[in-house]
Amino acid sequence: MSKYKIKVIDSSNTYVFTDLGGSVLDSLIAFGYPAPYECRNGNCGECKVKLVSGSATGTRSMDSGLTSDEKQRNYILTCSANPASDIEIKYNVEIQSVSKKIVDVEQAQRISESRVATIRSINRRGNDVLILCVETDEQMYFEPGQYVDMSFDGLPKRSYSIASCDETNRKFEFHIRIFDKGVVSCHLNNLNDIGQKVALSGPYGIATLNNAPNHHSLVLICAGVGFSPIKCIAVEALKHEPEREVILILFVRNNSDFYDNDAIQMLENNYSNLQCHRIQNEKKTEQLGII
Structure with missing residues (x-):
C-alpha cells in the first residue's frame, strides 16, 4: 500500500x-x-x-x-x-x-485486494443472458446492491452486480448479458472449462438497501440484467422485513427478457408483501426517455 x-x-x-x-x-x-x-x-x-x-x-x-x-x-x-x-x-x-x-x-485495503474464485456453473437464459455461479476461496461479505470487478487472464476487467449469495458467503451468482462483440461475455458464452479461476475485487458500490422504517414501501425498478442487484436487494428485504411492502417493476422488450422469471414467481409465491409488475413493449420506437 x-x-x-x-x-x-x-x-x-x-x-x-x-x-x-x-x-x-x-x-x-x-x-x-x-x-x-x-x-x-x-x-x-x-x-x-x-x-x-x-x-x-x-x-x-x-x-x-x-x-x-x-x-x-x-x-x-x-x-x-x-x-x-x-x-x-x-x-x-x-x-x-x-x-x-x-x-x-484496513477495510478499504481488503476491498481493493483481489480474491480467487472458481467458476462452478454457467447457464444460458433467454436469448442473451448468462447466469454465472462462482465460489470464492474465502468468505466475501457485501451489502445487497453492490458489485465486484471480475478479471480473467488476458481479458479486460468487468464489473458485475451480485444477484445472490449462499449462507456461506462464498458462492455467488451473477447475471451477464451477452454482446456480439463483448470480449468477456463471449468468452464466458463459449467457455467449456467449468473450474476456471477468476479474480474478484470488491465489493464496491453505495446503492444498497438502507435501514428505512418498515412502513416505508420499497420500490425497485429495473430492466434486463439490471434485475441482478435488484434481485439481491428484494430477497434481503423480503427475508428480514416481512411487514414491509416491496414493489418490483420490471421493464422488458419481449418474453425472452423474463430470463429469471422462475425466481420471481418463487418470491411471489413465498412472500405476500411482494408486488411484481412486468411491463413489456415489443414495439420499435424513436422515443427516448429517462426513468
Missing part, C-alpha cells in the same frame, strides 16, 4: 484517504466515496477532477475523456491517474452524501 494521501474536496466536505495502489478511482471506491465514473477506461470523462496539488501519473495520450485545454488546466481522470505524491483533487460536480459509507483503511 502506498504512503501517499489523497485529499478530496467536493461541494459539501473535504476527505483524506490513503492511496491503496492502482488508480485514484480504485482507492476512492474502496473507501466508499461515491466518486462519479462510467467507462473506467479514459473515454467518457465522467471521472475527471481538478488536480489542485501534487502529481499523478498514468494519464494517457489516447484518453479522450479530457480535452487538450483541460489537460493544460491540470485536470486528470481518476480512472487512469495514479498518485505519484500526496495529491489534492477537487470535484466540480455535486457529490451525494457519503457520511455512513466511508470505511477505515
